[in-house]
Amino acid sequence: MFYIYCPHCEEHREEEEFHASGQAHIPRPLDPESCSDKEWGEYMFFRDNPRGLHHELWVHGIGCRKFFNITRDTQTYEIKEVYKIGQQPKFKASNSTLVEGVK
Amino acid sequence: MQKYSGFGLLKHALTHHENWQRVWRNPIPKKKYDVVIVGGGGHGLATAYYLAKVHGVTNIAVLEKGYLGGGNTARNTTIVRSNYLWDESAKLYEHAMKLWEGLSQDLNYNVMFSQRGVLNLGHTLQDMRDIERRVNANRLNGIDGEVLDPQQIKEIVPMMDCSDQPRYPIMGASWQPRGGVARHDAVAWGYARAADALGVDLIQQCEVIDIVTEDGAATGVMTNSHGLIEAGRIGCVTAGNSSVMANMAGFRLPLESHPLQALVSEPIKPILDTVVMSNHVHGYVSQSDKGDLVIGAGIDGYNGYGQRGSYHTIEHTVQAIVELFPVFSRVRMNRQWGGIVDTCPDACPIISATPVENLFFNCGWGTGGFKATPGSGHAFAETLAAGEASEMAKPFSMFRFHDGALIDEHGAAGVAH
Numbered sequence: 167m168f169y170i171y172c173p174h175c176e177e178h179r180e181e182e183e184f185h186a187s188g189q190a191h192i193p194r195p196l197d198p199e200s201c202s203d204k205e206w207g208e209y210m211f212f213r214d215n216p217r218g219l220h221h222e223l224w225v226h227g228i229g230c231r232k233f234f235n236i237t238r239d240t241q242t243y244e245i246k247e248v249y250k251i252g253q254q255p256k257f258k259a260s261n262s263t264l265v266e267g268v269k
Numbered sequence: 270m271q272k273y274s275g276f277g278l279l280k281h282a283l284t285h286h287e288n289w290q291r292v293w294r295n296p297i298p299k300k301k302y303d304v305v306i307v308g309g310g311g312h313g314l315a316t317a318y319y320l321a322k323v324h325g326v327t328n329i330a331v332l333e334k335g336y337l338g339g340g341n342t343a344r345n346t347t348i349v350r351s352n353y354l355w356d357e358s359a360k361l362y363e364h365a366m367k368l369w370e371g372l373s374q375d376l377n378y379n380v381m382f383s384q385r386g387v388l389n390l391g392h393t394l395q396d397m398r399d400i401e402r403r404v405n406a407n408r409l410n411g412i413d414g415e416v417l418d419p420q421q422i423k424e425i426v427p428m429m430d431c432s433d434q435p436r437y438p439i440m441g442a443s444w445q446p447r448g449g450v451a452r453h454d455a456v457a458w459g460y461a462r463a464a465d466a467l468g469v470d471l472i473q474q475c476e477v478i479d480i481v482t483e484d485g486a487a488t489g490v491m492t493n494s495h496g497l498i499e500a501g502r503i504g505c506v507t508a509g510n511s512s513v514m515a516n517m518a519g520f521r522l523p524l525e526s527h528p529l530q531a532l533v534s535e536p537i538k539p540i541l542d543t544v545v546m547s548n549h550v551h552g553y554v555s556q557s558d559k560g561d562l563v564i565g566a567g568i569d570g571y572n573g574y575g576q577r578g579s580y581h582t583i584e585h586t587v588q589a590i591v592e593l594f595p596v597f598s599r600v601r602m603n604r605q606w607g608g609i610v611d612t613c614p615d616a617c618p619i620i621s622a623t624p625v626e627n628l629f630f631n632c633g634w635g636t637g638g639f640k641a642t643p644g645s646g647h648a649f650a651e652t653l654a655a656g657e658a659s660e661m662a663k664p665f666s667m668f669r670f671h672d673g674a675l676i677d678e679h680g681a682a683g684v685a686h
Binding site for chain 1: 510512513516521522523524525526570571572573574575577579580581614670671672673
């Protein structure tokens, strides 16, 4: 059971109020029509899925209903940091494909 | 290999069972193998067995970082069924079912396969439409199945609450009489023993830490305990750790690894002689031969490699089970654990060649790999022997996520994710 700090509500709440929405920082291709099948497939389905630090998108589903990011260790489950969409993480994920400066 | 039989049991009784042969050898690995299989769980061991038995490839090593069958093979809820919707997956799971039916004889090892029937409950009109569609599709594919109404369900499981009182009343179910359960550990041990007898080297406590590639082709694996082991072909059968293995070879997979939890109760007298699953209220239950109720939950929503999940997930499942079986409300739970399942976006596995030559993956079984163990091993062995996807494995290429030919089995997968 996680005890998660919501950066929008600015308080710790129990995990049941939240929902994990998968890997964070996946930019939608700017021009989907010009994507190859491979590029579009990679965007839609392929994920880093590291054993170690991972940037994740979470939503405070039955709280403020806003999205935010968590950097979490998928091995120890330790939450390293919580930050709002648009901010950059302080910790770097294991085998990260995160492009510098991507919002 | 010493053949097991009733007579053998009597014979060994005379010497107080002190002269049984070791079930498998514990060999020092060779420098080079024709095929190296990474992962000594049920699927990996089955792959090795069928490679040796069907395809005559016996220069094989199975590398296991822990002990044989100690991962998801030891952690699942042992349910076996083949009632999948689409032709591709129905073919694969039914192939596995046919192998299950003769497995104990084939391996000369009692895997305690018990065809006690599997019920998949429906609680909404949409559930029932899906169930009817799936049962009809099954029958067209030669898989047994029936749609039952609450009265018929009541006859099979008398103590289940089939009234209109629960929050989500049972509206009907699909029923596969040939489904059932098998002894999960015995499956790994049986395959290991039979593969070992055919000359396969089973190397335990040997973790693969890197995949060695040369000009875009895999040539071997680096291990923590035995250094470099060269291989003609490499098959990765590492379930929850598949993304980590792929990362070693420099590519990504369309997988996310999640914790999937299960729990067992204290042993009680026989009360449930079939398997009950409900996709809608997220729970499934059967009773083991020991007498404990074996209960499975939905996956935890976040990625995790920790082999444990959150408490509220099992609480939710136990609530659902008590709603279905009010009589279980005072049964005490004994143990609870988690396994790491590699879920695929379409709830179907990946049995596939990869961007790296001579490297093959069998993964993505997600929440439902145990039932497919024999079929998975059979299809992957054919793939490794030929160096290209077998007829049965072709639709399950990892590249289907590029061309869009997904096989959506979320309805039949049975576990919420």
